[in-house]
Structures are given as C-alpha cells and as structure tokens.
Amino acid sequence: MVTGPFLILAALILVGAVAAVRMRNLVHCVLAVAVVFVGLAAAYLQLGAQFVGWAQMLIYVGAVAILLVFAVLLTRGGEVPERALFSPGWHWGVTIGAAVFALLAWAIRQSPAAHPPPAAPVQVTVEQIGTALMTHDVLALEVTGLLLTAALIGAVIIAMNDGGPQ
C-alpha cells in the first residue's frame, strides 16, 4: 500500500520539479531543483538505500546545485528575463511530455513487473558495497574515475577564457 511518508515525499518532489520548470528567476529555479534533489535523497533513504541516499545528498545537493548556481551567476542569469520564458513551439513540448507520461503510466499499469508479490526488504551494508567496488566492479570504478578526470579537464578547457577581447 501507498503510505503517508511516500505521499509527502512525492508531493515535495513534484512541487519542486514544477517550480524548477516554471519559475521566472533562474536562481529560484536552482533552489527549487535543490529541493527536488533533497526529496529524492529522502526517497532513497526510505527505500533502504542509505549509501545512495547520502551519495545523492553529497553529489547533487552539494556539487551539482552549487555548479548550477555558479553557471547562473557567470551568465548573468539572475536577471529576470523580460521576454517569454518558453520557446514559440512550447505546446508541442508539453504534448510530447504528456504523451510520454501516458505511455509510461499505461506500461506501469499493465506490466506484471510493476506489481510484484510482497517480499522481505533487502538490506545492503556499506561494507558489502565497498567489497563489491574493490572486487567485482573494480573495472567499472576505474573507468568511471577516468571518465570523471576527462570530464573535469574537458570542462576546464571548454570554459577556459581564450584570452580574446571581451
């Protein structure tokens, strides 16, 4: 059954997401998306994935939200735009979004995979995660490290001032 805490979290996440999309001031958008990230971290904790929940808190609320704030400030996005917020063909985007949601909702309703019989909750300790990261998934860990390094260097090179006249 759907419980009260889940409904509260779902309301928090969805209100935050709609606010992040609809707000006029970009700084408010970023604050709203930070609320969504916190709500998702709480949802992970509620689902019993403590490590993922705190990783979400550190990476998204701690890093990605701050990165978004920096991008907003560096591009002078804090000024409220006087022109329209949405593209001229916005109703197509909304239609596509609604159609995708209708398809997903239909699939969730129909699929037997979305309605499993109740099972005992799984628990995974941090020790198990660490052991798996160092043994079974060590190659994926190394590749992710390489990818993050490449992304970091690439981001610095892309955003670097080329020294031209401003």
Place this chain on the structure above:
Amino acid sequence: MTPLAGYLLLAAVLFCIGLAAALTRRNAIVVLIGIELMLNAANLNFIAFWQFGAHPAPVTGIMFALFAIGIAAAEAAVGLALVIAVYRHYRTTNMDEINELQG
C-alpha cells in the same frame, strides 16, 4: 497500488516534467535542469526496482545507481561549461537566439 508502482509513477511524472522543461524552456540552464530531472527519475527507478524486484545479487542495483549518479555529475559539469562557453561567444543563453547553424 503496490509501493513499486507508486515509485514508478512518481519517477514517470518527474521524467515527463524534465522532458517538457528540456523541450520548451528557452534558457539553456533550465534545459540542463530538465535533463538532470530526467536522470534522477531514472535513478529512482533503479532504486525502486532494486528494493521491490527480484534480486539474485543484492549489491548490483546499488552499484548501477551509484555509477549513474557519478556519470550524471560529469555530464552536468561538461554541460554547464558548454553553457558558459556559449554565453561568452553569443552573450546570451537563450536557445532560440543561438541559430547560426539553422538552415
């Protein structure tokens, strides 16, 4: 409605809000926010299926979500660097004013 279906529906709504934002907003930073919302919705699905679905190896679902979070962080860094580079060049972050490649 089972708890899994509830979480899947929540993730579906979140995904569609992100999709609509990425398709309709004019500002590039909000488009990136929409992409982040979509990635987060996929992650919520991973964790929900890990908790409620069949799990022969319990750690695998967690690993999938962790690597997805790491890659999404790299994507955000590169995307925002691109936004800043585009802003330097065009003095705007509105997607419909960056139309030099338009035929």
